[in-house]
Amino acid sequence: MSAPMSDPGSPPPICVVEDSPVDLDLLRHAFRRRRLANPLTVARDGEEALAGLERWARGEEPVPAVVLLDIRLPRINGLEVLRALRAHPDCGRIPVVMLTSSADDADIRTAYESGANSYIVKPVDFDRFMDVAEQIELYWCVLNQPPASVFTSGRSPRDEDSAR
């Protein structure tokens, strides 16, 4: 995956779609403590996220390395954003990690069926929150390689449970 409009010197941003200022702030702190070089771009609801998608497609903004997507969002929820993103002709291949409070089986299944690359339940424990930030960084930003299963969504619900 390439980022056509981005400066080759600076790493691609991480896009966070999150309505909760607390969660957003904690995530910033977590990334900051990990000394992550990637800048954070923020969408505060589903509509903003879709607007950002258009800007990436038009090349007005750099395409993010990964989108961290909450499910419960005002106006347009995260699953709809995910489906719109996957259906987009230009930006359909951007990796998406669901980062949400919901541990609901139905949400997890729907997310993977709609093309999520990973599903992470936001941990309450801040240490574990840090672990999550580390995983995201390591897997999606440092390696910067979308896994082979991105567009096949071949994972079964059982696997998803254990992924939690």
Next chain:
Amino acid sequence: MTRDASPGIRRGAAITALGITLIYLVLGLMWIGFSDRALLALVDDVEWLSRLQTGKGWAYVVVTAGLLFVLIHRALAARDRAAAEAGRAARIIDHSPVLAIEWEARDGWPVTYVSPNAADWGLDREALLAGDPDYASLIHPDDLPSIVEEVQMHLAHGPDRYTQLYRLVLPVLGTVWVEDRTWLSRDTDGRVTRIHGVLLDVTERRRLELERQRQMERLERAERDAGLGSWEYDPVNGFWWSDQLFRLLGRPPDGPEPDVATLLERDLDTESADGPRLAATLRGMAAGTPPQSQYLHVRRHPGRGPETWLRFGIQRASSFPGESPGGAWRVQGTALDITELHQAELELRAFNADLERRVERRTAELQVANQELESFSYAVSHDLKAPLRGIEGYSQLLEAEHAGRLDDEGREFVRNIRQGVAQMNELIGDLLTYSRMERRPLEQRRIRLRDLVGETLRALEPEYPAAATTAIDVPDELEVETDPDGLGLILRNLLENAFKFSAGRDEPRVRVAAQRRTSVVRLEVEDNGIGFDEAFRERMFEIFQRLNRAEDYPGTGVGLALVRRAARRLDARIEAEGRPGEGATFRVELPQ
């Protein structure tokens, strides 16, 4: 009859005898006169004449003697024959149960003859002939007026033969029913001279008739009370109906039974319920086909009165032996009034439909409530955890990045805040598990119990490292058919409890045992921990019930409630046994 012949008979006999005597006199005198003259004319010789006269006299005597013999013999033989005949008849009457009697047709009906067997009836023949008692006084006083009237009618207008049924009150036999067959003798003017009767004792027949009548009345009453009519059908005689069946069908009971076509057209609504089948069966019977035994429900024809439902019973029966006029087959049937039953059934059906509607409405309400509960769980998971995450995150950031500006007490406060958060987080997690359990689909699988116990213990190992000496007393081959996740949850919570509450002992011991019983598999988790008071046996399974202080034994108070809920979903029975300070045993019985 033998003792005194009637005057008529006597007169006839005298006239016959006189006639014969006169003829003899004339013929004899003519013979004497003619023969004397002939001799005188033919014979002149006096001596010859005298001899011939003598010979003629002898010959006359001889012929007369011959004639006398013939006549007397005949008469006597006839008399003897008649006497023998009469004797025979008298003996027959003597031995017959029939009493022959003859009255004179005038006031008081004096008896002029009684057959000798009167003694068999306990009657004195001579006394009866003497008119003491007279015959009328023997007749039952209730029957006498009608008998007298009837006899007068017959004397006046005929017919001269008739039969009467009445009671006699006899000195020895008591009240006897008699059938009196009577004929009248009339003279040339048509006046009745004699009344002749033969009396037959019909007391027994009469008793049987009364008995039969009583039985019929009983049957009639029973049918009427039960609303049950009965009927019969055979190919030759057609229908016979009981009175009750006439009544059930709104017909007068004294009318004739209708034929099949009329019954179907006028009496029954053949469109209702089993009507078409009943019509087919009855038409088949009319066409000579014996029906199958069955019960059919049909409504009475609306033209016959208020709404009435009948259950027709049709029973094939063979014809009576030796009585063939009915033909080869016979049907015995019933017709039961089931109007009330039918009404009740309709009401029940309406009630059921109503119930169904109510259940549907309730189910819909429940579904709405369930959905609300689900969105509540969702809200709990998302909205309650979000601020908790903030508290936890900022507490730690405070601890990590501003520790220098905090004194020991400040750091202690931050630790306490984080501990509270952890507890709250656990509680929310347990609550979610509890509320989600009902939604989780049940799976039915065969698992080895020992494997499940091993897995569960391994999973608990990091949380409770070397917590207790654990004994597993589960047979290797023991398998259960159950929902593995549900049973796993039960086992995990019970073991956690056991570890937690035995942790304070010098030698904490936990034992897991299982064995197969007749229809259940029994699983026990036993510990030597702090136990519990018998009073809490049931209450400890309720949600948020804590028997111990949270600082001594941390926990959310949801664990055993979870266990009970999971057990209920598996149809399993769960019970606890324990004593304060002596440990506890939890027992689960899984149906197999």
